[in-house]
Amino acid sequence: MRAAAPAPFPLDDAPLLDARGLSFAYGPQPVFAGVDLTIGRREIVCLIGASGCGKSTLLRLLAGLAEPGAGEVRLHSEATGNSSGKARAAAASVVFQSPALLPWLTVAGNVAFGLDFACRAKESRTVQAARVNKALAQVGLAGHAAKRPQALSGGMAQRVALARALARDPEIVYLDEPFSALDAVTREAMQDLLVELAHRRQAAALLVTHDIDEALRIGDRVLLLAGHPARIVGEWRPDGRAPRLHRSAALNALREEILDTLAAPAAPRPCIHST
Template sequence: MSRGALATDAARLALRGIRMGWQQRNVLDGVDLEVRAGELVAILGASGAGKSTLLRIAAGLIAPAAGEVHVDGERLEGTRPDVALAFQDPCLLPWLSVERNVAFGLNFRRQPALARGIREARVATALQAVGLAHAAHFAPRQLSGGMAQRTALARALAREPRTLLLDEPFGALDEVTRADMQRLLLQVVRDTQAATLLVTHDIDEALLVSDRVCVLGRGGIALDLAIDVPAPRDAQVQALGALRVRLVSALHESMARTAAPQS
C-alpha cells in the first residue's frame, strides 16, 4: 500500500455475494468486497448503481436480499456500535450544541453503556481530533459548511468505530474546504486504523485519498484498482492521470452495459 503497511491482512469488513433489487431489477448482483484495518476504499459508480444501498447494507441498516456482511469475522445482523455511518448532510440537530450533537446517540439502546465521564471524554477527544474543541458550545447555525461536516465526523469518531462508512460526505463543500476535509479524513484513518469505505462521485477525490478505488457497475465490482502513488499525491500528475483514465473507462463501460437492452 502507498501509505504504509496495514494493521492486519485479515478483512475487518467483508461483503460476500451481496444482492439487492428494486422493482424487479437487481441493482446489486453478487458484490464481493473486503476492507482491512487502516485501509480506505473508495466506491465510484453511476447514479443508480447502488453505491449508497451498498453502504447501508454494510452499516446493517438494511438487509440484503442475498449474501452476507461480516465485521471482524462476525456476521452482521443489524447495526453495531463499532460501525459508524456519516452522510453528505451532517444531520445536526439545531437545538443541540456542537458537543451535544457529537454525543447524540452514545446512550442509545444498541450502544454499550458508558459512564458520564467516559462519554464526555469521548466527545472531547473527537472534537479535538477534528479541530473543533473551541466550538464545543456553538450552535449549528454558527457553523460553516466545513465545520458542520467536522461535527458530523466527530459524532462518528465518538463511537470509536472500527469500521467507518462515509456517503459522499464532502460533496456539498467548496473546493478549499473539501481539500481540508480530505486531509482530515486521511489523518483520522491513520490515527484510528478504522476500515473505511467512502462513497464518492468525485474521481479526483477517490484518487487522492484512497488505497483502493472500486467501480460499481453491472451489479458488481467492475474494477478494483490499487492506488499505489506516493505522497504528496497531488504532485503526481502523470501517475494519477493514468489511473484516472482507467477509472473513467471502467465507469463508461459499466454505464454502457447497464443501459444495454437485456436479451
C-alpha cells in the same frame, strides 16, 4: 495489465469486513448482484460509480442499516464476533452527505448524540464527555463545543458530523459523499483530515464518492460499481501514501483507465490496476 500493488495491510491479516455474493433489489428491479468486497484494517476504500448504480444502498447494507436479499456481510471483530446487522452497526459509524445536526443541541450535544443508543454498552456521563472532547479536538473544534449548528460554516458542520462518528470509537467509518457540497479548499482539507484520522486511529473507512479525483487522492483502493444489475467491475490501487498530489502523471493514467472501464461496464471480469 499491470500487476497489483501490495495490499495496504499485512497479507496474513484477515480483512476487517468481508462481503460475499451480495444482492439487493427494489421489488422486481435488481440494484446489484453478486457483489464481493473486503475492507482491511487501517484501509480507506473509495467506492465510485454513476448516479443510481447502488453505491449508497451498498453502503447501507455493509453498515448494517439494511439487509441484503442474498449474500453475507461479516465483520471480523473480537468486539462483535458475528455477522448480524445489529453487531455491524454497533461497530461502525456513518457520515452522510448532509451533516444532519440537530439545531436545538450544541455542538457537544450533537457529537454525543447516539452514545446512549441501546446497541452500545452503557457508559457514565464522564466517559461520554471525554469521548466528545477527544473527538472535537481531533477535528479541530475543541473551542466550539458550546456553539449551535446555526453558528457553523458548512465545513465546520461537516467536521461536527465526523466528530459524532468518531466519538463512537468505530472500527470502520462509512461516508456517503460527505464532502460533495463543500468548496474546493474546504473539501481538500476534509479529505486530508479523513486520511489523518484513519491513520492515527487505525480505523477503516469506506467512502462513497462521485469524484474520481477525490477517490484517487485519498483511497488505498478504488472500486468501481457499474452495470445492470451493478457489480464491482474494476479495482485500482494508487501508488504512494495518501493524500496524494492532484494530477500527477500516474493518477492521470489511472483516471483514464477508470473512465474507460466506466464506459464499458459489461466487461467479462473485474480488472485490477495499480500505478
